[in-house]
Amino acid sequence: MNDLTYIKPQNLQEALAELSKKNEATYILAGGTDILISLKEGNIKPQYLLDISELSEIKGIKQEGEYLVFGAATTMQSIAESPIVKEKLPCLVSAAIQMASPQIRVRATIAGNLVTGSPIADTVPMFRALDTVLEIQGTGKKREVKLDDFILGYRKVDLAAGEMVTAFKVPLLKANQKANFIKVGRRNALAISVLNMAVKLTFAADKTVESARVVLGGVAATSVRAKNLEAFLTGKKMTEEVVLEAGNVVLQDATPIGDIRATAEGRKVLLSSRMVRLLEEFIN
Amino acid sequence: MNERILGKEVKRVDARDKVTGRLKYAGDLRVPNLHYGKVLFSAYPRAKVLSIKTDKAAALPGVKKVITYKDVKGPNKWGYTNKDRFLLVPEGELTRYVGDSIAFVVAETEKVAQEALKLIEVEYEPLKAIGTTEEAADPGAPLIHDYASGNICVVREAVHGDVESAFTQCDYIVEEDVDIPRIEHAFIETESGIAYVDGLEGILHVYSCLQDPYYPAWDISHALGIPQGKVHVKATLLGGGFGGKLDTTIQAFLAAMTYYSGVPVKLVLTREESIRFHNKRHPAKIHVKVGATKDGKILAMHGRIITDAGPYHDRTAEVLGLMVHALSGAYHIPNLDLKGTAYYTNNLCCGAFRGFGDPQGALGRELTLNSLARTMGMDPQELRAKNFLHDENVIFEDRPVRLEQIKEKMDSYLGGPLPAPSGPNKVVGRGFSFDKPIFDISSTPSLGKSGVGAAVEMFQDGSVIVHSGITEMGQGYKTIISQIVAEELGVDIEEIQVDLGDNISAPRAGRTSASRGSFVGGNSVILATQKIKETLLKRAAIELDCNKDAVELGYKKIYLKDMPERSVPTKDIAMKCFQEGIKLREESWFKHHKPFVSGHTYTCAGAEVEVDTVTGEVTVLKLANIHDAGKVLNPQTARGQMYGAALQSFGYALMENIPCEEGFPKARSFSEYKIPTALDVPSLAIADFIENPYPLGPYGAKGMGEHGINGSTPAIVTAIGNAIGKKFNKLPVLQEDIVNAIKG
Amino acid sequence: MQNISFTLNDKLVKVSVEPQETLLDMLRERLDLTGTKKGCEKGDCGACTVILDGEAVNSCLVLAVQVDGKSVTTIEGLEKDGELDPIQQAFIDKGAVQCGYCIPGMILSSKALLDKNPSPTEEEIRTSISGNLCRCTGYVQIVDAIKSLVK
Structure with missing residues (x-):
């Protein structure tokens, strides 16, 4: 029972070294808001817990050229309070601030929210819609992967042994781009999403949609791109009629199941009505 | 009356301990050599328990005792109304829901107890559970209790007048079906407590969060086969109850754990265990048909309620009775045909929950009356005004x-x-x-609910202690009682100690439910304080050299009515009583003079x-x-x-x-x-x-x-x-x- | 076992803890600070809220070893020389306390807010306690109590 070892590396290099020399029973502890529950429930049996929550190299938010780069251990609260995110990517503030509760947001990290592979993680759809690129490191190696490609299946992500996500590179919105996010929960705080959705639209000079990225959470085994809706929106002007029709089209992109939070049918109704609400803001 | 303290915004007497974290809730208590208990709940809602093997669990270092039905010396049964649930389900018997207990572990730490649970090997033969009232009512359905044919737990009816002929005189008739879910109390403090025995032949003490110390004492005594006089149950201040801690929860478990392991035990349910184990608010499917004349006079109501009691009787008869009663609500409806049927199922058990059947009945009634008003084109409030109860059609002393x-x-x-x-x-x-x-109002003569006692004592320094069997679960009873005693005996709130929820030190008071605490508890405390007041006045009259009727008790003094400046401090009289062997401890018994x-x-x-x-x-x-x-x-x-x-x-x-x-x-x-x-x-x-x-x-x-x-x-x-x-x-x-x- | 030292209610303490032990269990079981309550052990109720380096956190979701070198404030640390913290007094005065089980966490969440933002809006007040469930009060008098301290 007491064979767990807690390790708190002093820097990223040390963390990666620990990660590579230990075995598969090494788990990364970031915010702890998810993993400590799994630990208590006995769903995981780690031998080593690697606490990366205070590694300065992977915390914080900075602008690098056309990107806003988020350290993987950046907390939800720091996103919600960050002046630069509020200014450049307010849609991410909206996603971060709706997660769980203040006590959770001050601990929970963006990478933690992602790597569990949950289909209803609150920040994943928005990061995906923004076409985020992940920076992943192992000892002596570094790679980049699109967030779209990182998610492999239900609670499965593209992360090899010895690797950890170190940064989220999010392209800044251009003048002709707009993005936003909606979460549907059963209450206004401490709610696991029934579903959530994020949209980023790029407009052509004639105000038609040049390209659309729409990501849905909670309507399939992973968060999914709403390809049918994206195709439908592309080339159209965002009018009230288009938005209303979008509420129907998006249903082609969803294969929800029923659970304690909503029935499958209920989810479709919510998806459709909330997509209308989300896209209303894009009418021009 | 011009009250000094009653009716005022007196701050809660327990608030300071609560905002500083000083207050010890049941899960915060500790005694020397305290061990920790865990309950192995049934893995299936309905299964035959073929065998229970505890060897591996018992062998785990740190485990003091693994307890199964074989260890229980008494009848091994408990439960409100029917004593219809096993304390520990025996081999060969069926489980009835996922909150049934199969085994208890007592260990040195909670973690070891938890580990030991996983080592208990139970072989089940899972059977198809009865998951709906429709399945329960099916003539081919297996019986959850052999004595309950058709799986009917209880039927409650209220019939008055002639509904059928009344409907023929109605200009408007509407019918509605209302579907109400099962819900959870969600008190933030889960069921918790500690228990220990004083020596081998001593008293079994159980300190736990509960709304009624008397019934759990009976359940413990019955299940373990020990005399009730040896069972001491004390309610700690609750972290919320709402009816969910009204009946015995974990108290019989705690008693068995300490009794059969020989060590003091703490048991605190996890949130998940709490949710699967304790009683819920009854779900209900309600069909109401109501008819009125065109001027808005409601003549008849026909109502049918189907509810799911879960596997045990518990409070279902009472809850369903109220639900049926509530269908007519605050309205005078001359013809009623109301019936509610509760079925046993293998779902979660249902029982008391704030409102106690009335919330479901109120939904059935009010939503149907809205529908009637809509159909009639009448303002819904006008429809209600036309049928609202008033003095002449109220049989009780409600003074609506x-x-x-x-x-x-x-x-x-x-x-x-x-x-x-x-x-x-x-x-x-x-x-x-x-x-x-x-x-x-302490009138219903069933299951010890009628008659409420209290004991009050004034000490020689003039301070007062109240022993009341009512519990404090957040509603503010302790404060109200302090206010009442301060008012009655002319003392400061700080001079009053209110000891609550103790089945041995407090005269029987029954349950803290049914919105009765301040009413029945307050009345019984007033009766006791009046006797003390009498004694004080009598003794003070001697001191003031006058007739007893000439003196009055005021704030901290007893004085001559006609000459208020001639007075004697109340505490001096209390001292005299102490020295002279005059009794200043009184018990009372409050009971309404009519039954039901x-x-x-x-x-x-x-x-x-x-x-x-x-x-x-x-x-x-x-x-x-x-x-x-x-x-x-x-x-x-x-x-x-x-x-x-x-x-x-x-x-x-x-x-x-x-x-x-x-x-x-x-x-x-x-x-x-x-x-x-x-x-x-x-x-x-x-x-x-x-x-x-x-x-x-x-x-x-x-x-x-x-x-x-x-x-x-x-x-x-x-x-x-x-x-x-x-x-x-x-x-x-x-x-x-x-x-x-x-x-x- | 691992040795840690941290500031607890303004005093430096040294404790030996198990690596998987939560801050909540350490406070309650090793240090006998039972004012921090256990309600769900999963961050769903907020009863175990403490202040860690100025932020309200669920102590059930922080490992004891993680507070090494940090500062923790529990409900027991608010009263100074018999004087209640103004938040504690406001909770009493406004009738915000019923059963009281959520109250330590509720007070610490609101304290974390007011320490950072002495003039919060009602929305900010409600957000600050949105991770603390209360089943008794409907939050009405709790919000009143916090509002009464807004500068």
Whole structure:
């Protein structure tokens, strides 16, 4: 029972070294808001817990050229309070601030929210819609992967042994781009999403949609791109009629199941009505 | 009467200990050599227990004892009403729900106990569970209890007049089906406690969070086969109860754990265990048919209720009785044919929950009356006014306030034109409901519920202790009793100690439920203090050299009525009594003179909501309750009770539900069972009172603890319906239901 | 076992803890600070809220070893020389306490807010306690109590 070892590396290099020399029973502890529950429930049996929550190299938010780069251990609260995110990517503030509760947001990290592979993680759809690129490191190696490609299946992500996500590179919105996010929960705080959705639209000079990225959470085994809706929106002007029709089209992109939070049918109704609400803001 | 302390906003006497974290709740207690218990609950709602092997668990280092049915020396049965549940399910017997207990572990730490649970090998033969009342009623269904044919737990009826012929005289008849879910108390403190035995032949002590120390003592004594006089049960201050801790919860488990392991034991259920184990609010399917003449006189009501009791009887007979009673509510309906049937199933067990059947009955009634008013084209409040109970058709001593009086007060908060919606695609609506909640006045002669005692003693320094068997679960009883004693005996609140919920030191008081605490407890304490007052006055008269009738007890002194400057300090008289062997400890017994009488209040709840017509999101802007309180003993705690109850109804209306699928609960934790947060509830909650003193009440007070919950749920549901011009008969009302209703 | 030292209610303490032990269990079981309550052990109720380096956190979701070198304030640390913290007094005065089980966490969440933002809006007040469930009060008098301290 007491064979767990807690390790708190002093820097990223040390963390990666620990990660590579230990075995598969090494788990990364970031915010702890998810993993400590799994630990208590006995769903995981780690031998080593690697606490990366205070590694300065992977915390914080900075602008690098056309990107806003988020350290993987950046907390939800720091996103919600960050002046630069509020200014450049307010849609991410909206996603971060709706997660769980203040006590959770001050601990929970963006990478933690992602790597569990949950289909209803609150920040994943928005990061995906923004076409985020992940920076992943192992000892002596570094790679980049699109967030779209990182998610492999239900609670499965593209992360090899010895690797950890170190940064989220999010392209800044251009003048002709707009993005936003909606979460549907059963209450206004401490709610696991029934579903959530994020949209980023790029407009052509004639105000038609040049390209659309729409990501849905909670309507399939992973968060999914709403390809049918994206195709439908592309080339159209965002009018009230288009938005209303979008509420129907998006249903082609969803294969929800029923659970304690909503029935499958209920989810479709919510998806459709909330997509209308989300896209209303894009009418021009 | 001009009271010094009663009716004032006296601060809660337990608040300081609560805001500093000093107060010890049951799970905070510790004694030397304390061990930890865990319960192995049944893995299946319905299964035959073929074998239970405990060797491996018992061999785990740190395990003191693994207890199964084989260790139990007594009848091994407990449960309210019928003693129909096993303390530990024996091999060869069937489990009846996922909250049945198979084995107990006692170990040095909670972690070891938890590990040991996993090492107990139970071989089950899983059987198909009875998961719905329809399945239970099927003639081919297996019986959950051999003695309950058709799996019928209980039937309750209320029949009056001739409904069929009355319907023929009605100009309008409507029928509605109302579907109400099972819900969870969600007290934040889970079931917890410690237990130990004084020596081999000594008293078994159980300290636990509970709403009635007397019944669990009986359950323990019965299950273990030990004399009741050896069982001491003491209620710690509760971290919320709401009916969920009314009947025995873990107390018999604790008793068995300590009794058969020989060491002191602490048991604290996890949230998940708590949810699967304790009783819930009964779900109900209600069909109501109601008819009225064209001028709005309701002539007849026909009602049928089907409810799912879960596997054990518990309080179902009482809850269902009230549910049936509540179908006619605060209205005079001359012809009634009301019937409720409760079935046994293998779902979660149901029992007491704030409101106790009335919330379900109120929903069935109020939503159907709205439908009748709509059909008639009559203002729903006018329809209610035409049929509201008044003095001549009330058989009890309720002294109902007039509907107009309640309505006038409600209109001062929720009257006038509707506010403008906050934006496009938003609509607002209001809903009202009237209710006649019940409170117990210590009259019903069944299961030890009638007769409430208290003991009060004044010490030689003039300070006072009260022993009352009522419990403090947050409602403020301790404060109310302190106020009453301070008023009656002319002492300061700081000089009063109130010892609660102890089955040995306090005369029998029964349950802390049915909005009865301040009423029955207050009355019994007043009876005891009056006797002490008599003694003090008699002794003071000697001291003041006058007749007893010439003296009066005031604040800290006894004085001559005609010459108030001639007085003697009360504590000096208390000292004289002490020195001279005059008794200053008194017991009392409060019991209503007639059997089967209840008290009622008359209330109105109103809700103002805004609905988003695109998304179905609901914002409750205002939620108001006007309550006929008799007399408000402490305005601050009274408002607290009304707010709390009303906002529980907010969850009931909009988010709460704990469905079972073939006996397995679908919401298992606090992340799956959602109660409202501070960001959900209306920012404007209103509670106001009408004070029309009730002759039987302490200082004229009626009961009120539950009364904000009943009417608030139908008020919210009605307001949503009115906002969008539709009706909702199924709870909780979810966003997708609203979107679907708007679409058609 | 691992040795840690941290500031607890303004005093430096040294404790030996198990690596998987939560801050909540350490406070309650090793240090006998039972004012921090256990309600769900999963961050769903907020009853175990403490202040860790100025932020309200669920002590059930922080490992004891993680507070090494940090500062923790529990409900027991608010009263100074018999004087209640103004938040504690406001909770008493406004009738915000019923059963009281959520109250330590509720007070610490609101304290974390007011320490950072002495003039919060009602929305900010409600957000600050949105991770603390209360089943008794409907939050009405709790919000009143916090509002009464807004500068």
